[in-house]
Amino acid sequence: MWRRCGALGRALALRGLPGLAPGAAGRRTASGPSPPARPGLPCGTAAAGSQLGQSKDYALPNASWSQDMLDLYNRFLDMTKDGLWKRIPSYNNILDHIPESMKLTYEKRKDTRLFLRSIDAEGAGFEYVMFLNTSEKRVVCLFQPGSYLEGHPGFAHGGSIATIIDSTIGSCAISVAGKVMTANLSIDYVNPVPLGSVVLVDSKADKVEGRKVFLSCKMQSVDGNTLHAEATALFIQLDATKAQKQQASCQ
Numbered sequence: 001m002w003r004r005c006g007a008l009g010r011a012l013a014l015r016g017l018p019g020l021a022p023g024a025a026g027r028r029t030a031s032g033p034s035p036p037a038r039p040g041l042p043c044g045t046a047a048a049g050s051q052l053g054q055s056k057d058y059a060l061p062n063a064s065w066s067q068d069m070l071d072l073y074n075r076f077l078d079m080t081k082d083g084l085w086k087r088i089p090s091y092n093n094i095l096d097h098i099p100e101s102m103k104l105t106y107e108k109r110k111d112t113r114l115f116l117r118s119i120d121a122e123g124a125g126f127e128y129v130m131f132l133n134t135s136e137k138r139v140v141c142l143f144q145p146g147s148y149l150e151g152h153p154g155f156a157h158g159g160s161i162a163t164i165i166d167s168t169i170g171s172c173a174i175s176v177a178g179k180v181m182t183a184n185l186s187i188d189y190v191n192p193v194p195l196g197s198v199v200l201v202d203s204k205a206d207k208v209e210g211r212k213v214f215l216s217c218k219m220q221s222v223d224g225n226t227l228h229a230e231a232t233a234l235f236i237q238l239d240a241t242k243a244q245k246q247q248a249s250c251q
């Protein structure tokens with residue numbers, strides 16, 4: 001399962017991601033704040049339209065992305081060429097985000113936004129892009145937390161870390177089981193995440209039992225030397241009747 005990850009690890013010079021170089025993930029080192037995000041637009045980046053030709057795809061480089069973020073993004077993009085990895089587009093409305101097959105019972109509202117895309121200023125909130133590897137049941141998110149996500153001075157708020165982990169694991173669960181919701185999310189916060197730094201959130205589905213999807217996740221620095229957080233989660237596949245009731249209750 002993790003054979004492909006060996007190549008990934010070498011390509012990215014990453015250490016410590018699950019299956020990449022066992023052992024390195026256990027290391028816990030303190031990390032200082034990173035330099036501020038590098039200005040300047042990267043190559044090949046404009047906001048692309050969604051499949052509807054209307055919505056802006058936010059999972060594309062913008063001027064706030066640091067060099068680390070751009071380098072990593074380009075390396076992952078290279079890995080999409082053989083079709084094993086796919087970049088997941090990201091819109092500010094969840095209904096543009098989720099697969100077509102899941103939309104049928106939901107009506108698109110104009111007054112709601114996906115929580116992670118609720119801050120308009122580029123680089124101030126959640127800058128992220130996710131890549132899906134279906135055969136490995138794995139989603140990796142490149143995440144650069146912005147200045148509006150501050151908790152302790154200079155570091156990302158624990159709630160913002162939970163949010164990006166929940167969303168990364170959630171995207172993985174959706175790819176495995178369709179309509180799901182988080183039933184349980186357990187996070188060990190190991191080292192704080194400096195604002196403006198880049199971290200990798202690496203999630204995989206470990207087991208599916210009936211409607212239950214068990215997943216795990218690690219958040220690490222780009223060089224793999226710092227483990228920031230580890231998480232496990234349980235997602236439950238919604239049964240159709242309950243999903244309809246839930247939807248009706250919020251309209």
Ligand SMILES: CCCCCCCC(=O)SCCNC(=O)CCNC(=O)[C@H](O)C(C)(C)COP(=O)(O)OP(=O)(O)OC[C@H]1O[C@@H](n2cnc3c(N)ncnc32)[C@H](O)[C@@H]1OP(=O)(O)O
Nearest residue numbers: 097166167170171181182183184210212234236238239242
């Ligand atoms: C960017 C795009 C990605 C977005 C991802 C974001 C994901 C989210 O934020 S979701 C929002 C947060 N989550 C919620 O609000 C969910 C609230 N909870 C619920 O609606 C329900 O409890 C729900 C749907 C999770 C499960 O309800 P229901 O379908 O009735 O399941 P239920 O029949 O009770 O349980 C099914 C099984 O799961 C187990 N289970 C349910 N909850 C838990 C739990 N918390 N811990 C352990 N096991 C549980 C049950 O024991 C049962 O097991 P078994 O089949 O072995 O008997």
